Amino acid sequence: MNSATFHPSPNCDARPEGADVALVVIHAISLPPERFGGAGVEQLFTNRLDPLEHPYYADIHHLRVSAHYFIRRTGELICFVAPSNRAWHAGVSAWRGRERCNDFSVGIELEGCDSLPFEPAQYEVLADLLDELCERFPVQGITGHSDIAPGRKTDPGPYFSWGRLRRLLAENGRADVLARIEPEGAPNADDGALMRWPFPLAVRPG
């Protein structure tokens, strides 16, 4: 069982009547971009981001967004919205022809970016969390934000190794969870070996 710290976000509401949790969406975020370990993500998801602290924050501080979970580089797990409620993570999106993925999905943010590998501890915590969510909800699919909002979102990005996640789930004896993962990925892939997205990596200032 994962022990998550709960930092309640006001950016959530009830799921529509009859909406099951059918989908888990994997994201990546870092604030400021490509900086790890700070308080920016918690501040964004609780509407406390200071627009004066970083130029990027001035552009996004007004957003009202959240995710259910955030997994830090250390493997620390933070819960912002109970998975039974609707968090605001997916935006304009569609999965298997169903729009508004927030209605029927759980969103998990990994602390990361499009240009660096993720940490082994993050995969471990993610695999355990997926296991729990699949026990608790009728999850049918596990996919990336870029897969439900193509052309608009790139996360979790080319350095997220679906193969590594698949291998962990297989090692943990969770073939049932593994079967719900939709993106391709070789089971023996190392971090960074997978470049599912052929887009050029943007070099961001700061």
Ligand SMILES: [Zn+2]
């Ligand atoms: Zn995302």
